[in-house]
Amino acid sequence: MKKISLIAILLSGILFLENCKKDTVVATATATNLMIANIKDSTWFTDTVTSSLVYNSIAKTKTFTCEGTAFNRRVTISLTKASGSNTSGFPLGTYIVDSTPNVALAFSTPKRNDAGAIVYVPNGTVAPGSGTVTVTAIDSVKRELTGTFSFTTLVNNYDSHGNIISVSIAVISGGGFNKVPYNFTSN
Numbered sequence: 001m002k003k004i005s006l007i008a009i010l011l012s013g014i015l016f017l018e019n020c021k022k023d024t025v026v027a028t029a030t031a032t033n034l035m036i037a038n039i040k041d042s043t044w045f046t047d048t049v050t051s052s053l054v055y056n057s058i059a060k061t062k063t064f065t066c067e068g069t070a071f072n073r074r075v076t077i078s079l080t081k082a083s084g085s086n087t088s089g090f091p092l093g094t095y096i097v098d099s100t101p102n103v104a105l106a107f108s109t110p111k112r113n114d115a116g117a118i119v120y121v122p123n124g125t126v127a128p129g130s131g132t133v134t135v136t137a138i139d140s141v142k143r144e145l146t147g148t149f150s151f152t153t154l155v156n157n158y159d160s161h162g163n164i165i166s167v168s169i170a171v172i173s174g175g176g177f178n179k180v181p182y183n184f185t186s187n
Helices: 002-019
Strands: 035-039 042-045 048-056 061-070 073-082 093-096 103-112 118-122 131-139 144-158 164-181 183-186
Touching: 035 073, 048 164, 061 164, 073 131, 073 164, 103 131, 103 144, 103 164
Parallel strands: 048 183
Antiparallel strands: 035 042, 035 164, 048 061, 061 073, 073 103, 093 131, 103 118, 131 144, 144 164
16 A cells, blocks of 8 residues: 555656746847947947938949947947949948948047037047948838947057057947938938
8 A cells, every 4th residue: 555655646746747847938138229339348328329321323332321429429330332223222241441431430439629619539540450340131111220330449649759658449349230210312
């Protein structure tokens, strides 16, 4: 009788364990910010974004420009691509900063100019090979562009004799723009 009770307890324990299933949590995180990045190891996201796509019929080029501003920091992206097509689309792909003005990236901070007005001034330069932009999706009907970016700016600091005494570096990494709406114009 003890054997039957023991077997019954073991079987009911096995059945109980078999019927217990782990809770599976399924969640998807979706960024609602139009632009986001890590700037100097701090998370930055925009409260203001402006963007445009301009077709130049004389040069046969398209230029996508996107500028996001928040927390006294501004990121500007400008991509120029040869195109004979006067449409609101832009080619998907990875664009690398080189010695041409076709890919321009800037990280700017506010400064007071000589007239006393506050203007955004680029925080150094992006050297060739020090920045990339990848356009991952475009909806030319809704006129929205999605992609990623990263770059590094360098500022040479000089003494009173014009000698470089230090170099300030700003790393902008993990950047993204998510369904950024743009205006399309042709000139």
